Amino acid sequence: MSLPATFQNKVIAITGASRGIGLAVAKYLLARGAAVSMCATSSENLAKALEEIHREFPDAKDRVMTCVVDISKLETVKSWIEQTVAKFGPLDGCCNNAAKEQRKIYPVTELDADYFHDIINVNVCGLFHCLKEEMKAIKDGGSIVNLGSVASNYASAGTAAYITAKHAVLGLTKTAAFEGAPRGIRVNAMCPGTVNTTMMTQSFETAQGDFYLTPDKVPALMQRLAEPEEVAAFIAFLLGDDSRFITKATYYMDGGWLEGNYTS
Numbered sequence: 001m002s003l004p005a006t007f008q009n010k011v012i013a014i015t016g017a018s019r020g021i022g023l024a025v026a027k028y029l030l031a032r033g034a035a036v037s038m039c040a041t042s043s044e045n046l047a048k049a050l051e052e053i054h055r056e057f058p059d060a061k062d063r064v065m066t067c068v069v070d071i072s073k074l075e076t077v078k079s080w081i082e083q084t085v086a087k088f089g090p091l092d093g094c095c096n097n098a099a100k101e102q103r104k105i106y107p108v109t110e111l112d113a114d115y116f117h118d119i120i121n122v123n124v125c126g127l128f129h130c131l132k133e134e135m136k137a138i139k140d141g142g143s144i145v146n147l148g149s150v151a152s153n154y155a156s157a158g159t160a161a162y163i164t165a166k167h168a169v170l171g172l173t174k175t176a177a178f179e180g181a182p183r184g185i186r187v188n189a190m191c192p193g194t195v196n197t198t199m200m201t202q203s204f205e206t207a208q209g210d211f212y213l214t215p216d217k218v219p220a221l222m223q224r225l226a227e228p229e230e231v232a233a234f235i236a237f238l239l240g241d242d243s244r245f246i247t248k249a250t251y252y253m254d255g256g257w258l259e260g261n262y263t264s
């Protein structure tokens with residue numbers, strides 16, 4: 001079955017596109033005709049993702065580029081956006097998806113300060129760097145989607161760094177929406193619950209020992225992890241023209257999240 005080319009001639013930049021949700025977004029958009037610029041910190045991970053894309057989308061070779069970027073470093077973000085515009089032209093959309101999970105689940109009193117700073121640096125300062133460069137390079141009428149989380153609104157003991165960072169995603173999203181509005185640029189936040197990616201399937205370190213989030217422990221009405229493709233479809237809706245009246249909004253795709261503490 002051929003899919004409608006709803007992203008034909010659109011240029012979309014995606015951070016954290018080497019695996020998980022970011023890679024699923026890249027594939028979803030490539031299948032619908034977009035040109036996609038993907039970044040992540042590891043060249044090996046990006047090479048693997050690109051190999052997968054070349055295998056699954058042999059006709060999309062000229063519509064995809066990858067770049068090693070650490071979003072916590074402004075200069076690398078700036079250079080990536082410049083390279084993207086030089087290759088494909090101005091941006092139509094951006095998916096700010098890259099983030100670091102908090103794997104060490106400890107109360108504030110026991111959480112290492114450097115560890116806290118590192119997560120804030122990637123998840124908050126990194127998003128700021130991306131918005132700073134993207135909003136200069138995006139066309140009037142473009143769309144930006146920032147990845148929040150259920151942790152953008154709900155809290156859980158032991159996860160101060162990630163919770164703080166994901167709350168901040170909403171602040172940056174709303175501010176950018178105000179600043180983009182005069183040019184018709186929309187900025188929204190998409191907040192997943194638990195998704196079947198390495199971020200969720202690796203162990204979390206707690207004082208009581210390692211903790212795994214298995215489907216039976218998902219605190220949501222739907223007791224399973226979402227698949228990255230399900231999240232990608234929602235992100236694509238927000239990136240595309242069908243959502244043209246939506247901005248400064250926050251959407252949750254969390255299987256009906258129950259407000260509890262998932263570490264106990």
Ligand SMILES: NC(=O)c1ccc[n+]([C@@H]2O[C@H](COP(=O)([O-])OP(=O)(O)OC[C@H]3O[C@@H](n4cnc5c(N)ncnc54)[C@H](OP(=O)(O)O)[C@@H]3O)[C@@H](O)[C@H]2O)c1
Pocket residue numbers: 015016017018019020021022039040041042043045046069070071072096097098099100122126147148149150191192193194195196197198199200
């Ligand atoms: N999975 C979930 O259950 C879940 C739930 C709620 C929200 N989210 C949010 O959804 C987004 C994607 O999550 P995911 O589960 O797909 O994560 P993931 O599987 O861990 O993938 C994260 C991606 O970000 C890249 N990355 C990490 N640090 C980076 C940095 N400093 N600069 C550039 N790229 C970086 C990683 O590649 P490298 O390692 O090669 O850099 C990878 O491509 C995140 O914002 C996350 O917080 C996920």
